Amino acid sequence: MRKKQKIVAALMLLVALHLAILLAGFIAPYNPATQNRDFPFVPPTRFHFADARGHFHLRPFIYQWTVRPEGFNEYEEARGREYPVQFFVRGPEYTIAGLVRSDVHLFGVEGPARIFLAGSDGFGRDQFSRIMYGGQISLAAGLLATGISLFLGLLVGCISGFYGSWIDESAMRLVELFLVLPWLYLLLAVRSFLPLHISPTQTFFLLVAVIGTIGWARPARLVRGIVLSAKGRKYVTASRGFGATDSYILRRHVLPHTYGVLLTQAALLVPQYIVAEVTLSFLGLGVSEPVSSWGNLLANLQQYNVLASYWWMFAPALALVIISLGYLKVANAIHERLQSDSI
Amino acid sequence: MKYLERRVIHGLLLLIGVSILCFALSAAAPGNFFDEMKLNPQISPSTVAGLRARYGFDQPLVWRYGHWVESVLRGEWGYSFAYNCPVRSLLLVRARNTLILTGLATLLAWLIAVPLGVWTANRRGRWDDRLSMASTSLLLSVPELVIALVLLYWAVRIHTLPVGGMASVDFGGLGVQAKLFDLALHLVVPVTTLVLASLPLLVRHIRASMIEVLQAPFVQAARAHGIGGARLLFRYALPAAANPLSSLLGLSVGALLSGSLLVEVITGWPGLGPLLLDAALARDIYVVVGAVMASTLFMIFGGILADILLVAVDPRVRLGKV
Amino acid sequence: MRIEETARHALKPALAKAAGLSKRYVQRAPFSYKSFVIDALVDVEFDIAPASLTALVGESGSGKSTLARCLAMLEKADRGEIWFEGKEVSRSSDRELKALRPKIQMVFQDSAGALNPGFTAAQIIAEPLEVQRRESGARLHSRACELMEEVGLSPNWADRRPLEFSGGQRQRLAIARAIALKPAFLILDESVSGLDLSTQAQILNLLLDLQKAHSLTYLLISHDLGLVGQIADFVAVMQQGKIVEQGPRREVFANPRHHHTRELLASVRLLRSNFRTAQAGGR
Numbered sequence: 050m051r052k053k054q055k056i057v058a059a060l061m062l063l064v065a066l067h068l069a070i071l072l073a074g075f076i077a078p079y080n081p082a083t084q085n086r087d088f089p090f091v092p093p094t095r096f097h098f099a100d101a102r103g104h105f106h107l108r109p110f111i112y113q114w115t116v117r118p119e120g121f122n123e124y125e126e127a128r129g130r131e132y133p134v135q136f137f138v139r140g141p142e143y144t145i146a147g148l149v150r151s152d153v154h155l156f157g158v159e160g161p162a163r164i165f166l167a168g169s170d171g172f173g174r175d176q177f178s179r180i181m182y183g184g185q186i187s188l189a190a191g192l193l194a195t196g197i198s199l200f201l202g203l204l205v206g207c208i209s210g211f212y213g214s215w216i217d218e219s220a221m222r223l224v225e226l227f228l229v230l231p232w233l234y235l236l237l238a239v240r241s242f243l244p245l246h247i248s249p250t251q252t253f254f255l256l257v258a259v260i261g262t263i264g265w266a267r268p269a270r271l272v273r274g275i276v277l278s279a280k281g282r283k284y285v286t287a288s289r290g291f292g293a294t295d296s297y298i299l300r301r302h303v304l305p306h307t308y309g310v311l312l313t314q315a316a317l318l319v320p321q322y323i324v325a326e327v328t329l330s331f332l333g334l335g336v337s338e339p340v341s342s343w344g345n346l347l348a349n350l351q352q353y354n355v356l357a358s359y360w361w362m363f364a365p366a367l368a369l370v371i372i373s374l375g376y377l378k379v380a381n382a383i384h385e386r387l388q389s390d391s392i
Numbered sequence: 393m394k395y396l397e398r399r400v401i402h403g404l405l406l407l408i409g410v411s412i413l414c415f416a417l418s419a420a421a422p423g424n425f426f427d428e429m430k431l432n433p434q435i436s437p438s439t440v441a442g443l444r445a446r447y448g449f450d451q452p453l454v455w456r457y458g459h460w461v462e463s464v465l466r467g468e469w470g471y472s473f474a475y476n477c478p479v480r481s482l483l484l485v486r487a488r489n490t491l492i493l494t495g496l497a498t499l500l501a502w503l504i505a506v507p508l509g510v511w512t513a514n515r516r517g518r519w520d521d522r523l524s525m526a527s528t529s530l531l532l533s534v535p536e537l538v539i540a541l542v543l544l545y546w547a548v549r550i551h552t553l554p555v556g557g558m559a560s561v562d563f564g565g566l567g568v569q570a571k572l573f574d575l576a577l578h579l580v581v582p583v584t585t586l587v588l589a590s591l592p593l594l595v596r597h598i599r600a601s602m603i604e605v606l607q608a609p610f611v612q613a614a615r616a617h618g619i620g621g622a623r624l625l626f627r628y629a630l631p632a633a634a635n636p637l638s639s640l641l642g643l644s645v646g647a648l649l650s651g652s653l654l655v656e657v658i659t660g661w662p663g664l665g666p667l668l669l670d671a672a673l674a675r676d677i678y679v680v681v682g683a684v685m686a687s688t689l690f691m692i693f694g695g696i697l698a699d700i701l702l703v704a705v706d707p708r709v710r711l712g713k714v
Numbered sequence: 715m716r717i718e719e720t721a722r723h724a725l726k727p728a729l730a731k732a733a734g735l736s737k738r739y740v741q742r743a744p745f746s747y748k749s750f751v752i753d754a755l756v757d758v759e760f761d762i763a764p765a766s767l768t769a770l771v772g773e774s775g776s777g778k779s780t781l782a783r784c785l786a787m788l789e790k791a792d793r794g795e796i797w798f799e800g801k802e803v804s805r806s807s808d809r810e811l812k813a814l815r816p817k818i819q820m821v822f823q824d825s826a827g828a829l830n831p832g833f834t835a836a837q838i839i840a841e842p843l844e845v846q847r848r849e850s851g852a853r854l855h856s857r858a859c860e861l862m863e864e865v866g867l868s869p870n871w872a873d874r875r876p877l878e879f880s881g882g883q884r885q886r887l888a889i890a891r892a893i894a895l896k897p898a899f900l901i902l903d904e905s906v907s908g909l910d911l912s913t914q915a916q917i918l919n920l921l922l923d924l925q926k927a928h929s930l931t932y933l934l935i936s937h938d939l940g941l942v943g944q945i946a947d948f949v950a951v952m953q954q955g956k957i958v959e960q961g962p963r964r965e966v967f968a969n970p971r972h973h974h975t976r977e978l979l980a981s982v983r984l985l986r987s988n989f990r991t992a993q994a995g996g997r
Contacts, residue, residue, distance in 0.1 A: 225406075226410065229691055229692075229695075230410065230646070231647075231653070231687050231688075231691065233651075233654065234653060234668060234683065237672045237680070238417070238680050238684045240672060241673070241680050282827060282830075284827065284830045286788055286822070287822060287828050290786055290815060290818075291819075291895065292845055297845060302830055327535070328535075328654060331537060334672065334673070347537065347538075347541065351658070353548075363538075366537075366542075369535060369538060370533055370534050370538060373532075373533035373534070374529075
């Protein structure tokens with residue numbers, strides 16, 4: 050019973066995170082590309098309940114940041130005017146999943162103040178909004194690439210396990226080759242053979258294809274093992290005896306056994322692939338500006354002064370860790386469940 | 393020893409497979425070094441064509457592959473367009489640096505992971521085991537990239553550690569001891585990153601295989617005979633768990649290599665990683681192939697090393713019974 | 715009596731027949747030139763009369779299961795012919811096989827392994843009908859329920875999964891599935907072995923009832939002559955891939971010609987006398 054609750058909790062967390070990122074437009078207060086050159090590297094906004102005169106406010110409020118007179122990129126709160134945090138405010142227009150258009154945002158403050166939940170970057174863009182939108186790219190890359198890997202793995206594993214002989218032999222050699230290679234080296238190598246200067250959309254799909262193609266080996270091997278053992282079952286022989294075709298046997302008797310493994314693999318691969326996308330973008334081989342992804346957001350930290358002075362630029366890393374943790378919990382839970390089922 | 397022979401042959405075949413894969417991919421992908429060059433208005437098209445012909449890019453893939461194999465046999469490992477020298481001279485230094493980093497990280501990670509895994513397996517379910525499991529599962533979801541960045545931030549903050557690179561500016565003028573100390577200081581951030589990144593998986597695997605062994609009848613029997621404590625854990629149980637662990641060692645080398653690429657780039661360690669990244673950006677494909685081959689070679693050596701260790705620890709393997 | 719029985723079947727041509735059937739398994743060890751050769755079938759000549767019950771007896775490893783799988787077209791013999799309803803079928807095309815399969819059905823020994831644990835009872839029984847496109851939709855389910863009733867299982871259990879049934883009930887499920895396509899020839903590979911005596915008897919009774927109702931022909935494979943030998947019309951004895959003795963049951967029992975048959979018979983008698991003594995002692 051406790052185990053079940055754990056799965057449910059982890060799943061809920063993941064669903065909430067994905068939903069939030071899908072609804073980035075609504076949750077993020079600003080357009081991720083809007084620059085605010087007067088406010089580069091603004092620290093995260095502080096929330097207050099008590100104002101300068103000691104009055105308590107039920108609704109939290111913020112002060113606007115102003116540049117400290119003597120410092121460079123250093124800010125202090127302008128205590129002159131309070132800006133209460135408002136919910137469901139109108140702001141810049143956005144679309145959700147390319148379908149719903151709206152301009153209502155979850156929260157915001159009245160202008161000219163701006164609310165920077167996770168500070169701002171060198172162009173004064175709201176980092177929280179950039180993380181939300183960047184999450185769309187990173188998550189989509191992870192999910193799509195996982196889809197590709199699982200599809201390829203399922204395909205190769207099924208054919209290899211079901212038809213055996215030389216097909217199996219050669220497929221498994223190839224699997225070993227892919228398993229033993231350091232994936233990042235391979236990823237870089239493959240990426241290096243692809244054109245560098247292409248549109249962000251093309252880059253994104255190329256990236257997904259490359260990441261997805263590299264990770265097919267482990268699912269393929271696991272699926273093959275399951276197909277092999279399922280194929281040897283008596284009920285498969287019996288099914289042949291009724292005149293069942295290969296495709297019927299695969300569909301009805303073999304594939305259902307692979308779902309558990311595919312699910313576990315998915316939960317393991319998605320965070321890995323999100324990290325792969327982040328890594329490539331971080332290294333400048335992935336999604337590039339002005340489109341944001343967690344990778345190129347983190348790439349800001351490659352500049353020494355950013356790393357040393359602006360701790361809030363680590364915020365995308367936190368998002369990455371939370372997502373990874375959620376997937377890991379789910380993967381563990383599914384794995385435990387499968388093991389207790391098989392006994 | 394026949395077993396090791398087979399491993400070596402297997403490794404060679406793997407290398408050949410990797411090189412073919414690299415060449416096939418490079419042929420499948422559109423564009424090459426010279427296409428980028430064509431975009432540069434300062435280089436005349438005829439020069440580009442001349443270069444193309446000189447490096448055999450107007451020849452079919454099989455010819456190029458044959459040419460490359462020949463150059464490998466001559467010890468050149470192909471030619472770098474960007475650096476204008478044989479790839480081998482680039483690779484040797486970089487590979488040595490990567491080897492220092494990953495070798496040290498592997499050693500440290502295992503030195504920490506084995507006692508920790510064995511201990512927590514023995515203390516299964518108690519508070520220290522739970523603490524270790526909770527922290528490993530947290531660490532498991534922090535990517536190397538983030539670990540490296542956080543450590544780098546820490547290094548920047550405390551000011552005593554060098555940030556990036558492999559040696560200080562005045563390295564050349566230092567004595568041997570001072571040189572080693574300087575190297576060690578530069579190693580702190582990258583090695584710690586790699587150790588932290590590989591530790592959770594190692595501890596978990598070691599713990600899992602130890603738990604399995606500790607439940608085996610012979611361990612129970614040893615306990616019944618009054619053998620207990622560290623002697624039971626390390627002399628009786630651990631060798632029995634060596635077999636799955638040796639394959640883990642092989643795999644952990646691979647994971648470390650991938651991790652080290654990133655860590656090298658972030659911390660500016662002059663290993664294979666930055667070389668590969670630059671080559672990838674410049675589309676200097678023989679360098680790319682060379683770096684991938686070198687990393688594969690490390691993996692194979694890692695695997696063989698693991699086997700040798702296994703032979704040393706597990707008498708069943710020595711006698712050819714597994 | 716012996717003459718009568720032989721005459722009853724001799725007039726009709728054999729339903730299934732094997733002629734010169736041979737099968738050899740070669741297993742090669744990895745990384746080695748050595749290989750193991752097992753001759754599972756050696757020139758097997760075998761007749762099965764229509765509407766009869768033939769018992770095929772032999773020790774484990776004597777090749778009876780291989781013969782069964784060859785007759786059921788689940789495996790191809792190396793040499794020899796298989797005749798079914800007067801036609802040579804061992805080299806049938808895939809399409810011919812698909813038409814032939816419904817007529818020859820097999821029930822396996824290990825009922826737990828022969829039934830997909832993820833299917834419900836109704837799905838299991840309906841599978842052959844689905845594969846052969848005999849029924850579809852709701853009819854599929856109702857036909858499955860009818861078949862369950864026919865083998866003595868309550869249709870209320872249609873949604874249970876195999877592991878929720880007892881061994882004997884699972885065997886009934888397997889039988890229901892095998893007769894779903896209204897076959898002419900049913901091969902029962904050790905179908906009653908591994909069950910306790912009373913369940914064995916119940917299943918055999920069910921088989922006999924079904925035989926009467928559908929004029930089925932049975933090939934009943936067993937490693938001992940016990941219960942099976944008692945109800946068979948014909949008995950064939952296999953040893954090391956060869957059929958060493960074959961004939962009407964009474965003839966074989968009264969006058970075994972091959973020493974292996976005699977050994978098998980002796981063990982049956984020994985068991986039975988032990989069983990009787992035990993019963994007598996118990997009372």
